[in-house]
Amino acid sequence: MTVTSFRARPQPDEVARVTSTAAELLEVVWGRASTAPASASQLRVLLVLEHQDGINLRTLADCLASTPPSTSRLCDRLQAAGFIDRDVSPTDRREVRLHLSGHGRSFLADLRERRQQELQSVLNVMPPAKRAALLEGLEAFCDAASTQKRHETGADSRSA
Structure with a gap:
């Protein structure tokens, strides 16, 4: 018998906090690449x-x-x-x-x-399954950010 781990859907504030931490770590990793x-x-x-x-x-x-x-x-x-x-x-x-x-x-x-x-x-x-999940999540994030940017840009150009 296999016990499946149940994790409630993360709330946007929790995801934002973890994403912010990841972005800070990304800056550290990118800093190593910067000459x-x-x-x-x-x-x-x-x-x-x-x-x-x-x-x-x-x-x-x-x-x-x-x-x-x-x-x-x-x-x-x-x-x-x-x-x-x-x-x-x-x-x-x-x-x-x-x-x-x-x-x-x-x-x-x-x-x-x-x-x-x-x-x-x-x-x-990283384990391959976690890399795949990260890729899927980042693709969704990029899509959402692009959509939001297009809506904001469209709203700005209509109000001008």
Whole structure:
């Protein structure tokens, strides 16, 4: 006779707490992979530009919840390091558009590769069934987060 372990469905607050802990540990694991010349703030800029190529400084500042002067200084450092490019908007000479440079793209690809290797070393010690469950849960999380983001973006564009 086999006794099946019964576990009540976890509540969202418990899952949020465990996910937060996992995210903190993920930062530690990713930190082992980082020989990055970019700070956490600079990395956020690169990731935003990767997904929103050609945005202006004000939009980037909004994405970072920062001020335009602080964001401009951050971009100055990234441009000096060769990670981003700036160009004048074809529609408004006063507006500067921001782009991830080839060097910035290479940097992100290399960083992702190193992070993936560090993650794989942790996942290798997990039992296969737990890895499968983690994958299923993370896929569902990504789907939910993407759906929420689309709804928020759609609501923002309708109210503008």
